[in-house]
């Protein structure tokens with residue numbers, strides 16, 4: 001990358017944009033709600049079941065002016081979900097300030113593995129064992145969305161739930177490729193531990209992005 005571009009990316013004035021699309025939030029608390037998704041490339045957390053591995057290598061995604069991302073997003077929706085990749089790889093200050101200045105609600109999907117930047121109306125924290133969240137994000141997470149791939153993920157989810165605020169909404173979401181096997185376990189678990197709720201990737205059932 002050109003040095004001048006690298007500087008702008010470091011400052012959050014440009015971001016490696018992978019894709020952006022207007023759709024229905026499929027997961028978690030806001031599922032069913034129209035939102036504009038901004039997917040930023042770059043992630044080195046390395047979840048083996050990640051459903052967007054094409055996002056990992058930031059160099060494959062063109063550095064795009066943050067102002068351009070903002071001006072485009074607000075044309076479509078008052079709710080903008082920033083995801084990735086891992087958006088907190090980058091400085092989210094400029095992006096979220098610009099979106100909020102234009103009256104948009106800013107939501108983030110994050111593993112929390114990097115320092116929290118940006119001004120967020122909604123933080124969905126989806127912690128990963130392989131790269132744990134930074135301590136600072138637990139107290140400000142609005143929802144905790146733990147992915148269940150096997151039985152050991154329930155213990156990890158409880159550990160993570162003990163770190164968030166009392167108002168944080170707790171979700172268990174099946175890992176897509178093993179959903180038939182883990183959905184019954186999640187259903188049982190939620191009935192026995194009703195502080196948890198089920199989250200499904202409803203967009204995959206609806207065949208929308």
Ligand SMILES: C[S@@+](CC[C@H](N)C(=O)[O-])C[C@H]1O[C@@H](n2cnc3c(N)ncnc32)[C@H](O)[C@@H]1O
Pocket residue numbers: 043049050051052083084085086087109110111112125126145147173174175176177201
């Ligand atoms: C692709 S990630 C991008 C944002 C951020 N890197 C993160 O992991 O939160 C968006 C959401 O999809 C979830 N996810 C990714 N792959 C999944 C899969 N195969 N099954 C279920 N959920 C998945 C993640 O846990 C996260 O909540």
Ligand SMILES: Nc1nc2[nH]cc(C(=O)O)c2c(=O)[nH]1
Pocket residue numbers: 023024025026027083084109203208209
């Ligand atoms: N419809 C839809 N809802 C989503 N919620 C979180 C997503 C993500 O990949 O971060 C996602 C996604 O990719 N599509």
Ligand code: SF4
Pocket residue numbers: 043044045046047050051052053055084085086111128
């Ligand atoms: S942290 Fe998110 S984007 Fe990164 S590998 Fe895991 S699920 Fe995929």
Ligand SMILES: [Mg+2]
Pocket residue numbers: 051
């Ligand atoms: Mg997704």
